[in-house]
Amino acid sequence: MSKKVVLGFSGGLDTTYCAQYLSHDCGYEVHSIIVNTGGFDQEELDAIAAHAQKLGVVSHTAINAVEDYYDTIVKYLIYGNCLKNNTYPLSVSAERLCQAVHIARHAQALEADAVAHGSTGAGNDQVRFDMIFHQLIPGIEIITPIRDMQLSRAEEIAYLQSKGVHMNFEKAAYSINKGLWGTSIGGKETLQSHGVLPEEAWPTQCTQTEMQELSLYFEQGELKAVNGIIYSHPADAIKAVQHIAGAYAIGRDIHIGDTIIGIKGRVGFEAAAPMVILKAHHALEKHVLTKWQLQWKDTLSQFYANWLHEGQILDPVMRDIEVFFTHSQQQVTGTVYLHLLPYRFQVAGVDSAYDLMRNDFGQYGEMNSGYTGTDVRGFSTIFGNQVKIWNAVQAAQKTKADAEY
Incomplete structure (x- = not known):
């Protein structure tokens, strides 16, 4: 058998x-x-x-x-x-x-x-x-x-x-791998340290030239709606963003990184939806998360991305980090507004009920309602106290050393 x-x-x-x-x-x-x-x-x-x-x-x-x-x-x-x-x-x-x-x-x-x-x-x-x-x-x-x-x-x-097998044996000038989360492009230019992919190598060409507004609605960190249209699954919303933003040839770049087997590798990619979504999501997070939530997310994200790249998706530490990521998304709800232009985009702003940049708590550089100038005067004294002591000790030791010299 x-x-x-x-x-x-x-x-x-x-x-x-x-x-x-x-x-x-x-x-x-x-x-x-x-x-x-x-x-x-x-x-x-x-x-x-x-x-x-x-x-x-x-x-x-x-x-x-x-x-x-x-x-x-x-x-x-x-x-x-x-x-x-x-x-x-x-x-x-x-x-x-x-x-x-x-x-x-x-x-x-x-x-x-x-x-x-x-x-x-x-x-x-x-x-x-x-x-x-x-x-x-x-x-x-x-x-x-x-x-x-x-x-x-x-x-x-x-x-x-x-063996009599018939198929197209001609090698394409560029190898292309397409998926939901972006497309990779490899060719002679990516086999060396210098060189950019020619326009014809990119699978998606720029067909839109006029600025277009795009709105993305996130609910607890997940993309739920694009330009007001609600999608039953976030994967469909990603496809919608790709269709819209891809026409502007957004998200093109060449990445150089360390391979798992220890050599440097260079690859081109186009990822209109991923780059737009990640930038929009991050912008919303900066409005609704605290300083230390953002700090630890950045730290863990770096490790998560690298460990995933190296194939370790089944390591239980990845589940642990995913729990942290998921919990951090509880208030990441709101709409992000973007402007799409040929080969680039920019975030125009966000609208969220969880926005910590609310006028009733004060405006940066303008006014405040949560504290007084006297409060800040005392805070500045305490907040910098240890470094003040450190500098005083160093100055005293320098004075002593100069005197002995």
Whole structure:
């Protein structure tokens, strides 16, 4: 009886090779699975399913994980205003973890003997997939033909052609990975330390030139409405923001960061919805949270983003931080107003019942009603007292030293 292997399958060159090789050369019973985290429409999913069947897989499964992706990961990236190295919204990092979890669950359900993925030995994804499998389905065999055999693209193509597999073998000038929380773009410019992506490399072009006002309504930290339209699930609201802001080519950048395997990596990305939503959410928080809530959120967010990037989404410390994030969102309710312009945007203001910048408590630099000038005079004396003492001690010691000298 053939051994069962569950193969994470996107329909690209690498996973096509894996499906053909594992089924026809290794004799595995291959069960392919694609986990959609917002990067595929139904037509694309149907084409991938048909391609998998032609390769001889025993079964092919498509999982719609968009809402689960939001509920388990993206929501907390918004709560934490998470950006890797203050730049990258963790687009691919986050979705790979969601995909790996669903692949592992599918392998469990099928009682598979092995699980496979098409990662090479050069990037972060191999670690993310491997770690999730080790953690959720320990002891299962992990098969990675492209990595293990160190196959070149040319070798993969030659093999598939020899087997009569027909697909588009032309390598696109730029590799593109699209999902709910942004799109990554890799090309020759990102393989070196200097160089920007040309206009034609960006999947979304700027088609709007006139300034547009955008309003985002958050309820306890979650995006519920866009321009007054209420959405049943925040993932749908994110898609709406992407549709509107993407037309302005907002959210383009190139990120340089440390990979899990210890080398520097550079990648382009466009993330109109993530960047607009994160900026709006953070602006609302600055109005409704206290100084120390903001301080500790910033500290924890930095760790959360980095640990997620490195594949450690299942570490229980992530659940602990998520509890903190969730509790911090109790008063993060209100509307944020933004102005969208070609390639940029700005926050125009917020409206919230929880706004701590309320005129009945005083206006910064103008007037106050919660304290008097005398109160401030005494506060300043006490608040700076220890540093005053420290300076006095240092001055006394310096005087003593000068006298002895």
